[in-house]
Amino acid sequence: MPVFDEAAKRRIRYQTRRGLLELDIVLGRFMDKEFQNLSDEELAVFVDILELPDQEFLALVNQKEETTDARFLPLLEKIRGA
Template sequence: MTQAETQPDAAETRLKRLRFRAWHRGIKEMDIILGSFADKELAGLGADDLDRFEALLEVPDTQLYNWVSGREPVEDAHDHDLFRRICAFEDLSSRI
C-alpha cells in the first residue's frame, strides 16, 4: 500500500475530530446535545455548516448551554440556521 492509501481522507479526519470534540465537552448536557447531533447530522453538512459547527465548539459550555436552553440570547455571530437546527434536533428537552 502507498502512503496515500493508508492516510485517512482529510474530510473524514475532520468529521472524526469534530465528532470527538462534540462528545467531550465537559458538561454532560452539552456532550449529549452536540454529540447526538454530530452522530446523526455531521456527515450531511456542507463546508460552511461544518465551519459554523466548529466555531460553536469553541464557545464555552455554560454559555452555549444557556443559548441552547433559551436562558440567554445567542450572540449574533452564532445565530444561524445550523444553531437553530441543533436547538430543534429531536426535541432537546427530552435529552437533558
C-alpha cells in the same frame, strides 16, 4: 472557505465531547442525526460554536441567552431540533 475531509470531521467529532452532561446529550443526538449532512459552510460555523465555553454554549442551546453572531442561529436551531 475551508473544506472538511474525513480527518477534519473526526477532529470535530472529538471536540463535541464536552464537560457538561446536558451538552453531551444534546450534541450526541445532533451528531447522530445531522452531522453527516452539514455543508462545509455549516461545519465552519459549527467549529466556531464549539469554541464557546460550555456554559455559554448550553445557554444558547437552551435559549437562555441569545447569540450576537447571526451565523450561529440556523445551526443552533438544528442542534435544538435533533
